[in-house]
Amino acid sequence: MKTWPFTERDDVLDAAAAALRERGAVVLGGPAGVGKSRLARELVARSTGPVVGTVRATASAQEIPLGALVDLLPRATVDGASPGVDHVRAALDALGAARGGLLAVDDAHLLDDASATVVHQLRRSGRVRVLVTLRSGEPPPDAVTALWKDEDVPRIELEPFAEDQTAVLLAAVLGGPLEARTVRLLHRTAGGNVLWLRHLVEGERAAGRLVRTGPTWAWTGEVDLSPALRDLLDARIGTLTDRQRRVLELLAVAEPLGLGMLGTLVGEDAVEDVAERGLVAVLPDGARWEVRLAHPLYGESVRSAMSVPRVRRIRGEISVALSRTGGRRAGDGLRRAVLDLGSDRPLDPDELVRASVQASGLRDFVLAERLLRAAIAAGGGFEAKLGLAHLLDYEMRVEEADAILAEAGAEATDEERRQAVVLRALSHHFQLDPPRPGEELLADDEARHHDGRRDPAYDGIRAMMIGSAGGVDEAIGVAEGILALPDAPPDDVALAAFVLGLCGAVSGHGDPLAPLIERGIDAAAVATNAAVATNIGYMELLDADLRGEPGRVGARLEWARGLTGPQAPMFAALYEARVARSTGRSHAAIRALASALPSFPGHGGGWGGWGTALLAQCHGVLGDGRAARAAAEEAERRRHPHIGVVGFEYDLARAWAAAASGSPREAVETCRRGAQAARGNGALAAEVLLLQTAVRCGDRDQSDRLGKLHRRLGSTRSRLALAHATALAGHDPEGLLAVAAQLDEAGLVLEAADAAAQAAAAARADRRLVLASEAEQRARTLAGDEARTPALVEAEAPVPLSAREREIALLAGGGLTNRQIAERLHVSVRTVESHVYRACTRLGLPDRAALVTVARGAARTAPSSPDD
Template sequence: MFVNGTRTLPQLASSGLVQFPGQFPVSRPRGIEFLGPLIELAPCVGQVLFEQRDAALKLVALSEPLGVTLLGRLVDPAAVELAETSGVVKVERDGRRLEARLAHPLYGELQRARLGQLTARRLRGSIATALAATGCRRVDDTLRRAVLAADSDLEPDAALLTDAAHRAIQMLDLPLAERLARAAAETGGFEARSALAHALSWLNRADEADAELTALAGLASTEQQRLAVAVPRAANLFWTAGRPAEAEAVLEETTSRLSDPFCLDVLTAVRGSFHVFQGRPREGAEDGAAALARADLPDLAVVLASFGVVGGLGAMGRTDGLGSVAPRAYAAAARSFDAAAPALGLCDLHMTGLRLAGRLHEVEELGRARLRASRAVHGPMQLMAVALAGHAALYRGQLRTAVRRFREARAGLVPTETQGFAFRCLVNLVQALAMTGDAAAARHALDRTETERHPAAVFFEPDLVLAQAWTSAAEGAVTEAVRLAHDAATLAADRDQVAYAMYALHTAVRFGDRTSAARLAALAGKVDGPRAPVAAAHAAGLAAGDADALLAASAALEEMGDLAAAADAAAQAATVHSRADRRTAARAAAARAHRLAEECEGARTPALITAARPLPLTDREREIAMMAVHGLSNRDIAARLVVSVRTVEGHLYRIYGKLGVAGRGDLAAFLSSAGTDT
């Protein structure tokens, strides 16, 4: 209520600014006429009932919603009915439970303002005790009970507070997790302090988490306790602190001090996850598989071992060998407080492997499933799921949807970046923007990758190089884009990421590269899934100038689910037909490319731009023209093409002559009027 010279509740009621039915004797509550005789004949009984009604209102104000049955244990059930019929409390059904909520938020503010600190602490303790008596049948009841108990006059219950802190970590309600864990840690419990370290790590406070874990290591007296410290400490150093070398050193030092096979297998699981994220897929898959051979591996270790297997096999192009690995990990994550968020990182690796293999309908379903599962959870976990849905949208060619999801996820994840999710969003955002033709926005986002780059995300570096390639392509520097795509392929091949190498070479083909057919043909038998043979056929068709082969590749890519690549192949077929003066066939292929580009929410790739309006220019002349209208100087163009400035000037002279324009300004106007994206 209002205090310190402002209006009191009776004044508010009498003024008409706020109505409290039945709150004061100025009017009789509606709907409770049957109580009239009781109140008139026994005013003391009526007064007690109204006081109980007010007590119910206070309890609901402190912790809504409250189950009606539970509330009836704390006050007279008739008072609860009176609170509802008076209009200050409303009762709603949630499943099989009836729950009492405040009829208006203002009632809660007024009641909480009236309560003294000691009274509020006593009432919270009463609610917490009543919740305990009900058995806390719902998942969130334990968390609510702990929050109430932490702010009550009850003696601290370290086990309750620790369990609740684990639940808060699972939901990634990290400030609450820290508060509950600190309250539990005041008792000096090992598990409570470990939970506090987890919360600090997820709050992106790596140094504080490491200090807590280092101190906890001094208290560890058994191999199990040493393991319980080493795993979160290594994970904190690897992902949150971004110091992978130190993290791996912690693993090695701990391994040398332990002898229990169970503990050693857990450390092997963690080591497998580190291997794969550091770009060592074969070692990651081997260590992960070795750890997963243990049936009683803890849930978090199952998820981390699956990082190695899913990520490693996916990058090496062996997705057919995943079997039940991912389902086992997702089931483990659903049971474990500290594996729920890492499971989203596993899903990213899983989707990447499926994307490289060309199993894009499975990618889409994974993204939808994660998004559905996150609807009941708010905060970072929901944003991570949004990011995964963005990855799925990009891989399927839904470009503007991807841009929207990446921006939404990054808005909340950047301040609490821990696992590299915000950086992954940024890299894929660059590609999505570039594929829509927004070169300026793509370049701006690409520039930010230098400062946001996560040291633990070596695995995804081929995607970063491909994002640079797509940005160059959007700026018209197609030769540079092809070179960068080949750089990505070489980088991936050197790390045994065979599927990534194949994917990068296919990207070069989409840019118009005619030199990769042989390499892709060699890889076609080494990579599981439909993409590798289709990529090889696409490359062969482009190299041979075979429009029919390009259209066949387009159809296969569309069936596979990669609509953007399908649009590029169709656009390249249209260009081949056009240059052979097969106008009807060219129009049909261009129409197909246009339809697919529209399904991709307005894709504007080099192949689509070329097919949109054929020009009497060679590939090199067209590239120089596009870079010129994007504002690059002759010297800049020469540097990107690795030719002399005089060569660029000669090309521009011929371009102006072929198009009948006088200079750069006229060239930009001509290309714009011709429907060519500039």
């Protein structure tokens, strides 16, 4: 198996290397498979001194004195059956001969006592540096423990990888990004254990279940343990008694289980035994204790050895045990329903429907679909069929949803018929590809059953269609009317909250949306259209972005990261992308979008085109014109014809593509046209963003309009966009730097970088080169490697210094006197003074200190003029 790259441990590597350099020893601890050995190999490979040797302690050599070190010692040192003090002293002399060398000991918890003593004494003598790894939770020999207990050797604990670290590692291994869902599945299955992740990925890739689909890798999540991984797991689990294995079987089928219930089912002593062996974790959960498997792959290993009848019997047994508790916990009903699906117990359709609502609220729509299909098969009626149709519609399986609704409509009541019409209208209007006008379905039903009069039951869906099309003010009025009703159905509340979230964000209407968003999400959790919750939550991020307050969405982003179910990762990635884009982290936004967009084929219910437009903006901000134009064209191809309200995103995509392609004038004109369209729709907050982008690209004519918008909206973005436009129009470098500071404080980092860059250009035009250099450095610091915009490019105009003038100025900046500089360059002092004088005169600088400042900035820009 090919060695995986070393990545995502640089901080630990630096700390360990510093400990070896400064203290002469370091201990690396952590669970099995966390990457201790890989880190130790990297430290050995990067060691600058001699390497005494690398040894790995094993259980088989633990009974042999000096067994771990035998390969490093002369034969005479280990002759004799039972080494004593003389043998240890001889080993110390042999290994300590390479003074300053490095001895690496892997799995030191398995060292025999004699070897452990040698390692300890080598550390105490200071003759060699010692690098030790050991497994946490395993008792090491006393001499090894003494390293950090008595000798004050730094001990660094390695933790399992976090999900973002797993994503970076896998992208490096596979040579491309992974779908967000695949990253989460692989990370959770391996539990952050790098060794097991490696075997899992290699096995699934060889089996053809981890495959590249377009630019990204995708995995089904159906684990079939490879022989190598199975051996690792079996070795870790070890030999079990029947009751100990039964504990693992119960948990493999339905973890977590309450400690009391598990003890009743199998015996408290058996639970204690497997807990002491580290195979299960016993954790507090509110007022009770829960038991889980210590690693997800233990469950895969145990389940693979269980027969189908045994699994079905155990599922039924646990379901009955849960029923005896009276379903005291909120999730017990859902757990029982899921267990019953694969058990030998009879199914209750009403319980399955109730469980499906819980599953949808938890964003696990695959499970919800299983529950609803089982409910229909068990005799469930309209409620089960409507719930299933909603899920199918959400997954853009519109024809299947229509078929379910047609079957359900034959025996539907008037209220049920309305629910079916709303769902079909939503489905046809937004999910079909290509879509059909949903209004026609509403009008047809109103003609049949209301003599053509407007049915208030359809106000929620009607507001959604109007608002999505761009009728912002009208949609807000209808949605506010729904929320004012004291008994509005949860489905209508969820739709109205979505409409107000979307339209409120683009218009800048009203207060920040967080309370409204929370109300909508709460309603969606108990509604048939539970899937709309993620759409509602996203509007809080959009609102914060357009108001220029990206820092206030932390709680909503964490909420998205905590979503469960197969669809959760792709929406979490969309949230990550929005926040990264608005806070100036272009590369992170591109990575997040690359993992999310494959899950939204075609127009993706609107998300496909919208997300691709964001992708184009990010590439454009980075100055990659080709990628930006390609993404902008793809966004137009995927653009949803019924969702015009976010047209400003497509305008921004085209504008940044033009800017990155060397056409800032085209970018300005695109932003102006987009702003005019946004104004016509009432999308005033979107208009501000477009005009601010035009200003960033050099438009000096937006102060008046931005002033009117700020008086209307009063948002952070409108205030700062106005200040930026005013300073640019006034050719005011100090004003632009002041705006840059305010933008940076607001979290609008790349907007700040452009303002600082424009300050540099304005100052340079006035031949105020010191201020220009300072502003340019500020712009470069803010932008980092996250942007290359027209303003930043213009700010990098070369300063006319010869190579020798710049060299002398930089040496002066390092504190050298003219005489010291002359000695360094082997020239006369007069020559140094002449270069300084000529440069200051040509550039209009007052003194040597000003020349140093200018030269420091010029050293990072264009090539210098030839030396004189």
